Amino acid sequence: MLGVVVMRQRTVAGVLLVPLVAYLAGCSTHKIVPIAPTQLKGPQERIVELTTTDGQLIKFDTWARLDNAVVSGVGSDATPFAIPADQVARVDSAREGAKEKILRIVTRDGKEIQFMPPGATNRDGVISGQAKHSYTIPLDKVQRLWVQRTDAGRTALLTLGLLAATAAIAIAIAAATKESCPFVYSWDGTKFVFDAEPYGGATSRGLERDDYAELQHLRADGGRYRLMVTNEVRETQYTNLMELWVVDHRPGLSLAADEWGGLHTLADVRPPLSAVDREGHDLRPWLEKTDKLIWEPPAVPDAAGSMRGEIVMSFPRPNEARRVKLVANVATGLWGSHMIREMLALRGRELDAWYASIDGDPAAGQALRAWNLREELYALKVEVEEPTGWEVRGALIGGGPFIAENRVLPLDLSAVRGDRVRLRIRPPAGFWALNSFALDYSQDRELTVSKIAPIEARDTRGIDVLQSLKAPDDDYYTMPETGDRGYVVFPAPEPRPGTERTLFLHSRGYYRLHLTGEGEPDRAALKQIAEEPGGAARFAAARFARWQSERHRAE
Missing domain, CATH: 2.60.120.1200 (Jelly Rolls)
Structure with a gap:
């Protein structure tokens, strides 16, 4: 009776494909995702933040790196720092008009100190300023990390405004890190932002379920809300329904x-x-x-x-x-x-027989x-x-x-x-x-909840999949391959005066992991x-x- 019944997270989405070339040519998707220390891919990872096993949250100024099982980087925090100038071996500075601002020093004993803007000053033989803190954290003292991953792959369009198949789509998160569910991205007016994960654990049709997710990054653009859903794992994803819930409510109220x-x-x-x-x-x-x-x-x-x-x-x-x-x-x-x-x-x-039993x-x-x-x-x-x-x-x-x-x-x-x-x-x-x-x-x-159906939905190849998303039935929008993307658009109603707006995505679906079913x-x-x-x-x-x-x- 083994299986998995994870639940509750978010759902599918996309963007208007025809004829909104401006949104789809050269757009990028951005993620800052949590991973376990054992899931770091190597020195190429851009580590934005981490938490230590003793409960410390460390944010890095740009990003930290992993080297020989140690995470090293410059924090975004700062503390007052002063040192006699004769104990400094090297000074890196920049001039602003007549003033020279010290950005970085290396002490005689080899320590590198970076300063927060506007930089440090040298007065009366003492260099002082707000110094950024440098961190070196052994990986076994790290509980969780947040890494930045970006897919800047361009989407090509055929003539007549139809979406062509991309030659290759660089998926940002490796299958070893992510084991289930689609990823949903919201258009925030300038880019797609990772905003939701729907129906995790619904590993077969018999476990299909509804999901309700707040879309915190979604913004209206040209009277439309645009979403993108991606398959970034070794699985086939089946989406049965997608609708946007628009709630205009009293300012300051959380939902x-x-x-x-x-x-x-x-x-x-x-x-x-x-x-x-x-x-x-x-x-x-x-x-x-x-x-x-x-x-x-x-x-x-x-x-x-x-x-x-x-x-x-x-x-x-x-x-x-x-x-x-x-x-x-x-x-x-x-x-x-x-x-x-x-x-x-x-x-x-016997996996297929188990699926048949559950379904x-x-x-x-x-x-x-x-x-x-x-x-x-x-x-x-x-x-x-x-x-x-x-x-x-x-x-x-x-x-x-x-x-x-x-x-x-x-x-x-x-x-x-x-x-x-x-x-x-x-x-x-x-x-x-x-x-x-x-x-x-x-x-x-x-x-008062306005439940809004999508007005356009297309897959990676530009094929219309709108009917598959309008009602829970036997017609599914299917994404069978890693790299598949769907783009969906909803009308954006005018907000009611004196209210704030919260948006939820209601979806329904399931997925099947790509397993050999052998042995x-x-x-x-x-x-x-x-x-x-x-x-x-x-x-x-x-x-x-x-x-x-x-x-x-x-x-």
């Missing part, structure tokens, strides 16, 4: 969707008062706000040999509230995403979902402390792993006693990336994963240990 497509307003968001793991470590700095500090333990057992973490969070409960909205920003971990392919590959030549037998699909909830690989149970103990009151569905979104989970607090709410989660190691948790006690405000099934591993509680997490830990060992030997 978030739940698993079922309900939109919620957020006006009284309370971060956790405390967040501790089983060993008593304070995780509040990691989980109190949505930022680059993401709690993502590797797929290794703890000191007691357990693959299950445990995090208990405490929140205020004003006026003995009986209902609350949990707002969680969580995603499938990078290693958890990789395990989708690894676990499906265990089925060997054709509702009971098989339901059994798979029950297994997933038991193991909490891609669905994380949320427990509320009540007089009877810890009670499961909902589940968070994984997404990503590159883009996590705020998701709302309504919770019933009627059985809770006192002025505090305590929540518990028990994520298996390596499968979850946890960014932030909060409770919102405000009443949902009434919203004998690994029945021992499949039995362990399907039947033993925690067996899947132990399998993932064994694969992680093997990967680390192979990487260290290669170094």
